[in-house]
Amino acid sequence: MQLKRLYDEQAPKKQWGTRLDPCRGCDRGKVVNAARDGVEDCPLCNGTGKMEVLVPPVVGVRILRAGRVQRFTQNLINGGLQEGWLGMAGGRITITAEPENLTYRIVRVPGAYCCHCDAPVPGGLTVALAAESLAHVAQVHPGDESPDPHNPAGYRVESCYGTVLEVGKPIELPAAAKMDRAIRDELAARAGQKYGAQVIGPGALARRKKEKTPASTGPGGSSNG
Numbered sequence: 001m002q003l004k005r006l007y008d009e010q011a012p013k014k015q016w017g018t019r020l021d022p023c024r025g026c027d028r029g030k031v032v033n034a035a036r037d038g039v040e041d042c043p044l045c046n047g048t049g050k051m052e053v054l055v056p057p058v059v060g061v062r063i064l065r066a067g068r069v070q071r072f073t074q075n076l077i078n079g080g081l082q083e084g085w086l087g088m089a090g091g092r093i094t095i096t097a098e099p100e101n102l103t104y105r106i107v108r109v110p111g112a113y114c115c116h117c118d119a120p121v122p123g124g125l126t127v128a129l130a131a132e133s134l135a136h137v138a139q140v141h142p143g144d145e146s147p148d149p150h151n152p153a154g155y156r157v158e159s160c161y162g163t164v165l166e167v168g169k170p171i172e173l174p175a176a177a178k179m180d181r182a183i184r185d186e187l188a189a190r191a192g193q194k195y196g197a198q199v200i201g202p203g204a205l206a207r208r209k210k211e212k213t214p215a216s217t218g219p220g221g222s223s224n225g
């Protein structure tokens, strides 16, 4: 999902917040001194390398890209809740946005899942919970090799909310942006040939997958991220 925040530049100044940006006048808080024989603290940011900038309140978001199948990180959800353009209730995530509001139904919550039967397992990142997940795999699927080579233990930990679009239309990247990406992939592939290394962009990876499995859904399938 790609969003652009819409700010209310006309809002009264007392509603504006602050954000720390890297200082533009120095390199991590240091500038060359007057004698040009060393460095000294940047006078703009007092040597901190950061500058506080005023930002107007966010009134909503414009959606640049939204898939039919979408993963939401906790960070994105927290940011949206805080800024007021995202709501979460009744197993759904709603986004107040241009060109239209979107509602996603939550089909998977963050947690651990069995790679064999897809059942939620008690697992997590702590050792005790991992042991419970391993116990499920050992009891229900004894001796079976994990179907997921990335998770040879037989269970995986998902950190995102998995959702499916329920109200609204998915939004594709504009053609120009897609073309930019294709050009980047092409250049990356050529650089790989030139230097004898394998440089693979996300687009190139998808194409390779497609070549391997010609019966795949092709363009217009699900898109994550």
Ligand SMILES: [Zn+2]
Residues within 6 Å of the ligand: 023, 024, 025, 026, 027, 029, 030, 042, 043, 044, 045, 046, 047, 048, 049, 050
């Ligand atoms: Zn500075």
Ligand SMILES: [Zn+2]
Residues within 6 Å of the ligand: 114, 115, 116, 117, 118, 119, 136, 137, 140, 141
């Ligand atoms: Zn299982």
